[in-house]
Amino acid sequence: MAWNMTWKNTTHLWLAEDILIQKIGTVLYTYILPVIVGSGFIGNSLSIWVFFRKSLRKLSSSVYVLAVLVSDTGFLVSLLFVWLEVLGYYLNHAQGVCQVLVYLTYVCSFLSVWYMVCVTVENFITICHPTHVQIMCTRARATTVVIVLALAALIMYSLSVMITKVRQSPGSPRALCEKNLEYQTLTSIFTYVDSIITLLIPLSGIAIMLTAMVLSTANSFRWRTESSPNRELMGRRLSAANPQVRVAKMLFALSVSFLVMNSPIHVVRLYYLLRSNSPTIADLSYGEGLMHLVLLFVSYSNCSIKVFLFLIFSRNFRKTLRNLCKGLIGCVFKCNKYKLNERTFV
Template sequence: MKKKDVKERKDPKGLIGNTLATIVFLSKSQRKTSCSLYLAARSLSDTGFLITLFIVCLTDLGVNIFNVDGICQVVIFLTYICGFLSVWFVVMVTVENYIRICHPFRVNQHCTVRTAKTVIGGFVFVALLLYNFPLWTTGIHVGPDGSRICARHSVYDKINQIVTYSDTVITLIVPMLMIIFLMVAIIYSILELLHRQARLKGKRQKCNERRHSSPQSKVTKLLFSVSFVFITLTLPSHVIRIQMTVKYLYFSSASVICPTMAELAIQKVFLILYYFSFSVTFWCI
């Protein structure tokens, strides 16, 4: 299995935090803005990811519900779905913040609740279309000792290999490049604004200071923090994943492909950071 099929313990605070974040973003006063809908959708997908991870972790505690036919396929299916949706909702949060900062006169045109609902529904449809394969390529394998293990069917190895590489592009390379590009554009726009402000004096400067303490400014800071924290926590793990993918694609020697103890330790640390990124939405509020 891929990066998402790891048995790591997760802090229940992540589930609690995401639940509280969802309640906040869907409250009567918040759900009237598009950014709140994206953040609520991201909190829900993060919660789904953590629940699937928790089910896998129960195996280590002797509760072997993951290796039950039906649950096995659904858990892996939801892991892919939630992982895909989470990263792309962060992309949409970054896009919205880019519009608010770099093209403020287009906010009323593009940053609407109707647009957000359409985009969220579109991503859910695409996710279901792309990631239904675990439902029919995965099953329960019984070992010689009678143990039951949830694993991929070997007959679908080619399909699973193609899907793994495609997923790397769809949920890693493309969204990460988009987020980084938009973040650079946002930072550049903010620096330009600060430079202009530094040249302003008197009443006009005070006016700008009041504007930057407005609710609109707080929204942009919130969206920026969500994107920044996501990049910080997930980029190291993504770099390691790309490195391993390149090794498998271009090297056949086992000594090259097989990671060293130091590399395994680094992967472990970065993977923990990656999983932690599914638990921090509430703390960005």
Template sequence: MESTYTQDSPIKQNVSNLSTIYSYTLSEPEDIIAVVEEYAVPIICIFGIIGNTISAFVFLHKVLRGNSSSLFLAARSISDNGFLATLLTIWASSVYGLHLGSVPGLCQALIFFTYFFGCVSVWLVVFVTAENYIRICRPFLVKKMCNTTNAKISMIILLALVLSIYNFPFWTMAEQCTPYRKYYDFIQIMVYIDSVLTLIVPSTIMTGLTSAIVATTIASCKRRSRRMSTCSVTTAESPLTRVTNMLLAVTLTFFILNLPHHAVRFRLMILAFVEKQSVAATLPLEITMQSISHLLYYLSLAINVVIYSIFSSKFRTTIKDFAMRRATRRNIHTRNVIPSYPMRRADLSLQEFPGKRIKNNNEETFPLRRFQSSIL
């Protein structure tokens, strides 16, 4: 039997951060934070899963799925759901004492899912930011670069790379996620690699692209203002502006809500590198700040549907039309109720309802409006 390393590894602490807050016996003010997290985490997860499911359905609807941005946002909704479902599982195991981490293979799977979905979600936001940059700063490349074929290829490559990088929990850890001694240094290296892939590189790219987008937008507005009294009318009426505004809101919201989490994580990573051992928050202020940063990070994965609803009129219209279609179908079914008295199947198939034909009602009662091809 291979020997294991008894000290908590950094990667184990990654999942531990999600769960141990519920099992600690803390004094004030840590106890308040523990209670807040105990109730806030399931609320955020359930709200996020429902909202992301709606978002994925809307963006994959035939009206919107022909746009590359819609594919990225739908994939992000699915990825965020994966992380939130994993987080909800860890929360339930901790609060209700299910001890799911003791199930062979399940603890490794939970660690894998947190790293996998976290990395995929971050890079999908990077893709959205890059596409928004092309639309604003390099509009002559939109037709060549911003299409569904390139989007699908990009996502396939991303999934393949992330799977190849983050499969190590399954073969470097024993039961209850205790790392094998011979792999401990390798796991520490992977923790640093994960920080580079999900923190340093994405943050650098999104900061640069967002700065370029803001600068170009301001310069464009100034040019319009020279030709017209204001630039607000033209930008408000521009479909391209509405698209870019929504994508920019997605990027900025994700960046702002993730910034505290990344700052705390970066600090712990630096301390661990300097002290040559795993470091965890111990002081009351550190625990409080870490807990708040975690909640903000979880919130960034759950409020996407709110951002889409605020900034995308096409998103709101698609949801309303779908709800109206469902309501219309229910009304048609109610008006054409089958009589309650016994009737032979042959008689039923020949039954004529006065003045109505179900097929025609389905087609004519609710004429579908034509949609534009953009996601707004």
């Protein structure tokens, strides 16, 4: 994850095979990356604002969604410094800034993945075990889980500060933020462990739970269609009465989009990790490098599209946002009217 931050200094290793990847990389990092970062900041901030409203924050699932949005925004901060590097501002290679950004990248990546696991678990209980919703899906339990995961990430990834170092590479005009060669063995162990806990376990768990939810939904639909109209009406009333059930579609969309947009790059990384003891971009062929670059940006985009998923799949989100916008517009008109009256009086 941390090696995403040194693109400008490693891409030249691909250029020997084909200049095309340089052009694609330049377009992606110069023009597409700021769009992802900018839209992500705006969309995530707007979503956080909406989910903090009383009508949505009372749900336990909203606690996990807010946690995902915050961790995604933290990851976008690290991407912002990558873009600044492309523009010629090498702030992420400064001593101190280098270690903080690598630490932030690791922590936010871990939290984004595991908070999405929590979202999926919450939805899994809602769909597959609806009788346990009131016991398992509580706001207090969700808050505790979010805090415990955050503390675990902050402690666990403090090691990344030690294995990251700013050093002058041979042939490079400036110092670079790189892995500390003094801890090469420790870095390899750290990379393998990180890959297991942020890749293999969570993505497999999300995929299994999503499959179970699809099968459960299909069985439930078949049961309703084959049963009497009274049972179907009763099922609809139960769904309408439970607010946790009403957000199930939105949570399912979040989990599916996360899995679809992040699994390819993680699978590719796992393949590179197993293929080489010290996987670097320099080890990739032209085709592999191009595929890695495209999949990487697909993964980045997942940090920015959640607001669109909320707008599409959550009626409560749309309603709350519409009310907030109406209130904001009304406040602006009142302020302008007040100022106009003051000037008229003077």
